[in-house]
Amino acid sequence: MNNIKCICFFIFYFLLGVIPLLRAQSVRVEYLEVSKREFKPGTSQAAMDFMRFTQTVLTTDAELSWYEALGEKSFIETLDVKTIKPELLQQLPLKDMEQANVRSSKIWTKNRANEYKSLIANQTTSYMYIGHQKFHIESPIYTYDWKITADTATIAGMRCKKAQTTSKNGIAVEAWFTDDIPIANGPDMYHGLPGLILRVETPQRIISAQKITFIDAFDIKKPADSELIPQEKLMEKLMQASEMERNARGKQVKPGN
Secondary structure (H helix, E strand, C coil): CHHHHHHHHHHHHHHHHHHHHHHCCEEEEEEEEEECCCCCCCCCHHHHHHHHEEEEEEEECCCEEEEEECCCCEEEEEECHHHCCHHHHHHCCCCHHHHCCEEEEEEEECCCCEEEEECCCCEEEEEEEECCEEEEEEEECCCCCCEEEEEEEEECCEEEEEEEEECCCCCEEEEEEECCCCCCECCCCCECCCCEEEEEECCCEEEEEEEEEEECCCCCCCCCCCEECCHHHHHHHHHHHHHHHHHHHHHCEEECC
């Protein structure tokens, strides 16, 4: 009789853990993206932190997903006179005493794209702001050739397995996924494993899940306030915006208060 009771309790607690996963067709995952970018000596800690760390959120079910970067897109750093090149100071129409109050503003910008992904249509749509304009490009979902290894780890409280592949640009990718959440999706452009991807690492960055929330079914719709352009045109606009930003940095030297 005692054995039967033990078995019943085991089944009961097992179902308590499994049923939410089976019923939850949708999930919201909060990630932290950490850039491996190197910075020039003298870059402030505030600027490095802004560029290195980005909070992101993935909302997904088995068919559709929306991956979004949170927080500000730009950071304005105020530099003091010691960081300004001496030859630049000599060109300014300032007296010696006025030079002590010179300040320069440096703008740091994250060109981050939000991703709408349709697994059933095999299409991804990337949305990006350039200035105050929003553009998007559409492309087929890339098929990764994943190799699942025997390595395991616990990430955000979930048991995960390790997989490796190479991106279409030849970049090595390491991913950790959990088959306890049977959604073949993941953050940003990553997908295609037999479970939700909770961590990705490449030579450029690390994306790691911080919190997982199971939610009711949701309705994801593509943003309507965006212009569809070819990928080549988007890259051209990004290069133009980057050049304008560099030029603006050279002109933003003015007397401070």
